Amino acid sequence: MQFGIFTVSDITQDPTTGHTPSEAERIRATLTIAKHAEEVGLDVFALGEHHNPPFWSSSPTTTLAAIAGATSTLQLSTATTLITTNDPVKLAEDYAMLQHVSDGRADLMLGRGNTGPVYPWFGKDIRQGLPIAMESYELLRRLWREDVVDWEGKFRTPLQGFTSTPRPLDGVPPFVWHGSIRTPEIAEQAASYGDGFFANHIFWPAYHTQRMVQLYRQRFEHHGHGTAAQAIVGLGGQVFMRKNSQDAVDEFRPYFDNAPVYGHGPSLEEFTQQTPLTVGSPQQVIDRTLGYRDYVGDYQRQLWLIDHAGLPLKTVLEQLDLLGEEVVPVLRREFAKNRPAEVPDAPTHASLVRATYGDAAPRQAVPNANRGDNLTVGSPYQDAAPAAPTGSAFGLAATRGGAR
Amino acid sequence: MTTRIVVVAAGLSTPSSTRQLADRLTADAVSMLRERGADVEVQVFELRDLAHDITNHLLMGFAPPKLQAALDAVAAADGLIAVTPIFTTSYSGLFKSFIDVIDPQALTGLPVLLGATGGTPRHSLAIDYAIRPLFTYLHAVPVTTGVFAATSDWGDGDGDGVRSLPDRVARAAGEFADLVGRTDRSGLVNDPFALDRPVGHLLGGLAGE
Numbered sequence: 100m101q102f103g104i105f106t107v108s109d110i111t112q113d114p115t116t117g118h119t120p121s122e123a124e125r126i127r128a129t130l131t132i133a134k135h136a137e138e139v140g141l142d143v144f145a146l147g148e149h150h151n152p153p154f155w156s157s158s159p160t161t162t163l164a165a166i167a168g169a170t171s172t173l174q175l176s177t178a179t180t181l182i183t184t185n186d187p188v189k190l191a192e193d194y195a196m197l198q199h200v201s202d203g204r205a206d207l208m209l210g211r212g213n214t215g216p217v218y219p220w221f222g223k224d225i226r227q228g229l230p231i232a233m234e235s236y237e238l239l240r241r242l243w244r245e246d247v248v249d250w251e252g253k254f255r256t257p258l259q260g261f262t263s264t265p266r267p268l269d270g271v272p273p274f275v276w277h278g279s280i281r282t283p284e285i286a287e288q289a290a291s292y293g294d295g296f297f298a299n300h301i302f303w304p305a306y307h308t309q310r311m312v313q314l315y316r317q318r319f320e321h322h323g324h325g326t327a328a329q330a331i332v333g334l335g336g337q338v339f340m341r342k343n344s345q346d347a348v349d350e351f352r353p354y355f356d357n358a359p360v361y362g363h364g365p366s367l368e369e370f371t372q373q374t375p376l377t378v379g380s381p382q383q384v385i386d387r388t389l390g391y392r393d394y395v396g397d398y399q400r401q402l403w404l405i406d407h408a409g410l411p412l413k414t415v416l417e418q419l420d421l422l423g424e425e426v427v428p429v430l431r432r433e434f435a436k437n438r439p440a441e442v443p444d445a446p447t448h449a450s451l452v453r454a455t456y457g458d459a460a461p462r463q464a465v466p467n468a469n470r471g472d473n474l475t476v477g478s479p480y481q482d483a484a485p486a487a488p489t490g491s492a493f494g495l496a497a498t499r500g501g502a503r
Numbered sequence: 504m505t506t507r508i509v510v511v512a513a514g515l516s517t518p519s520s521t522r523q524l525a526d527r528l529t530a531d532a533v534s535m536l537r538e539r540g541a542d543v544e545v546q547v548f549e550l551r552d553l554a555h556d557i558t559n560h561l562l563m564g565f566a567p568p569k570l571q572a573a574l575d576a577v578a579a580a581d582g583l584i585a586v587t588p589i590f591t592t593s594y595s596g597l598f599k600s601f602i603d604v605i606d607p608q609a610l611t612g613l614p615v616l617l618g619a620t621g622g623t624p625r626h627s628l629a630i631d632y633a634i635r636p637l638f639t640y641l642h643a644v645p646v647t648t649g650v651f652a653a654t655s656d657w658g659d660g661d662g663d664g665v666r667s668l669p670d671r672v673a674r675a676a677g678e679f680a681d682l683v684g685r686t687d688r689s690g691l692v693n694d695p696f697a698l699d700r701p702v703g704h705l706l707g708g709l710a711g712e
Contacts, residue, residue: 361562364558364559364562365563365567369567373567
């Protein structure tokens with residue numbers, strides 16, 4: 100099982116000091132946090148995507164590439180990558196690039212975003228959000244799996260003879276999670292492709308998560324990707340810890356009371372009761388997290404939100420220390436107990452390469468010299484079987500075919 | 504089959520004349536339904552008790568358990584009796600906030616009996632100008648007669664020559680009972696997460712199932 104953290108990249112005033120970090124300060128802090136996540140033994144760092152202040156993470160692959168350069172084992176992911184407003188062509192390129200520069204430590208989580216105006220800012224219609232997510236993901240998959248793509252859809256201009264470069268590392272696309280809070284269509288989308296499903300889980304009552312995961316698992320099995328227990332499930336979580344439970348509550352309360360997401364609404368007590376937010380001792384976090392298994396089953400990835408609401412860097416690093424020293428080692432041990440053998444681990448690049456090639460050497464894409472003829476002669480890569488001429492008996496294609 | 508009537512009263516004081524009007528409308532409607540042989544179950548929600556939960560829902564996007572129970576009851580009802588005080592020309596803010604956290608599809612086809620209270624009869628058309636459009640927008644089915652009770656209606660109604668409050672209550676409850684008697688809405692409630700229904704439509708036909 101994988102454990103890690105995710106961040107929404109908010110820049111929030113620390114209500115106890117009045118200090119609001121600059122963008123530069125928060126971005127530097129995020130690199131420090133990610134590095135420390137690896138140092139304390141966590142497995143995953145995932146980064147959100149926003150296109151408006153007070154958030155800084157507009158370009159997740161740039162940040163994740165920098166983190167990849169500063170770490171060696173940390174799995175890099177997103178929470179989430181906007182499949183609606185990003186061009187799927189650019190996503191295919193960016194995340195294949197991230198695979199290469201991180202040496203296979205990249206995966207991604209797709210989402211539709213929660214900020215309405217991002218749609219018009221990126222030239223999209225929010226009323227078409229769900230159909231865009233479906234169409235764009237279908238194209239994204241093809242761009243990673245087919246060297247040359249001819250495509251026509253409703254929400255972007257057509258492609259003829261397009262090759263997304265670089266080809267995915269070892270010819271294996273990054274693993275994809277689909278994130279959603281309560282949209283059954285997204286659980287269905289994840290299930291139909293046999294992809295992972297990540298339930299946001301935070302800010303919402305557990306029954307939303309339970310219903311979504313149950314639907315995803317059943318549909319995963321229905322689509323023939325394995326049993327319901329073999330579906331790939333990730334969960335969010337939100338914690339604040341001190342050795343002494345009451346210290347955690349006292350220290351976190353001003354952050355809770357003023358946080359943009361839940362401030363001035365329910366009390367900390369109501370919210371910890373109604374959602375997975377856990378404020379207390381490491382043991383309380385352990386107990387609560389182990390309880391998630393009761394309503395989602397054995398799952399693959401647990402990510403915590405620990406750096407939001409204006410919490411200072413020093414505090415966040417202390418939270419990581421507690422996770423790494425006291426919480427995660429116990430969780431690894433306890434989650435392994437009674438875990439059915441059929442329940443797989445979260446896919447990694449290595450496991451996907453093995454599943455694709457067995458013991459054979461994975462594909463290394465080597466392009467042909469540029470002849471500008473992708474349109475007519477199939478793959479521009481050396482290992483691809485030479486494509487038969489496409490049958491054009493006239494025009495430019497016929498001329499080129501004849502000249503070979 | 505049980506006929507489920509849900510009553511929502513947005514009065515702020517305890518006891519409130521809004522609740523009193525709601526009770527009268529409910530009593531008449533229930534007795535008319537029972538005369539027709541219906542097995543009637545009534546759930547009453549005073550929005551005052553849910554005011555904090557409603558605000559938290561507006562801020563957080565999810566309903567605390569007590570409010571969720573009310574929302575589920577409304578969505579699964581065969582008929583809704585909705586009564587609000589008129590504040591500054593229209594339904595109260597609390598009443599509207601409650602309506603705002605109901606799923607926009609949850610009231611489709613729901614027979615609704617509208618009631619309102621106010622200090623003077625001058626506000627009585629607020630039912631038809633303000634409250635009725637709210638429910639028609641949500642594709643609910645408000646019955647033709649809405650009942651407005653001004654303070655004086657609890658006496659002789661200023662002797663203004665129109666039908667007395669009990670007459671108007673009986674007329675509205677009768678229209679409501681007619682409509683509720685014909686619906687089997689509570690048997691048809693649709694759960695988007697139900698696993699036993701065909702789900703090919705989930706991907707809008709894009710995934711080819």
